[in-house]
Amino acid sequence: MHELVADSEYQVIDENDGVVFETAVTDSEASSDIGLYDSDGNRVADFCDNGMNGDRIAGDRIYTCSYQPPVTEESEETFGVRIDDNETDTISIRYFDKLTDEDLAAIEAEMKKLKEEKRRIDAILFASQRVKMFRPN
Numbered sequence: 001m002h003e004l005v006a007d008s009e010y011q012v013i014d015e016n017d018g019v020v021f022e023t024a025v026t027d028s029e030a031s032s033d034i035g036l037y038d039s040d041g042n043r044v045a046d047f048c049d050n051g052m053n054g055d056r057i058a059g060d061r062i063y064t065c066s067y068q069p070p071v072t073e074e075s076e077e078t079f080g081v082r083i084d085d086n087e088t089d090t091i092s093i094r095y096f097d098k099l100t101d102e103d104l105a106a107i108e109a110e111m112k113k114l115k116e117e118k119r120r121i122d123a124i125l126f127a128s129q130r131v132k133m134f135r136p137n
Helices: 101-134
Strands: 004-006 010-012 019-024 034-038 043-046 062-067 075-083 091-096
Touching: 004 075, 004 091, 019 075, 034 062, 043 062
Parallel strands: 010 091
Antiparallel strands: 004 019, 019 062, 034 043, 034 075, 075 091
């Protein structure tokens, strides 16, 4: 079974570049029909090994394609490759809305709370260790 890899497992909805997928093939498969398929079995993109359209090196038997599904809401999409009649393992890509300034501020506030809680716990642990150190046996 062939491995399918992606340049990211997370993608912002409406990101212009799409996700880049790669799969390696054997010499005997190099002239095969190689396509990217969604979880419904629809062919959504064609792989190439020509050094263009995201493919890094022509003729290296690592086939590449880029695809951005028409996702409009947060979701997880699953993709696989078919090389003639052979299928690869699948890979899931999580699509999410772009974070807003409000989202980032909320995350920052939660991180501040967590840091304060960690300082409190560290102080309790330190005090506990000091008590053990000076407690007679």
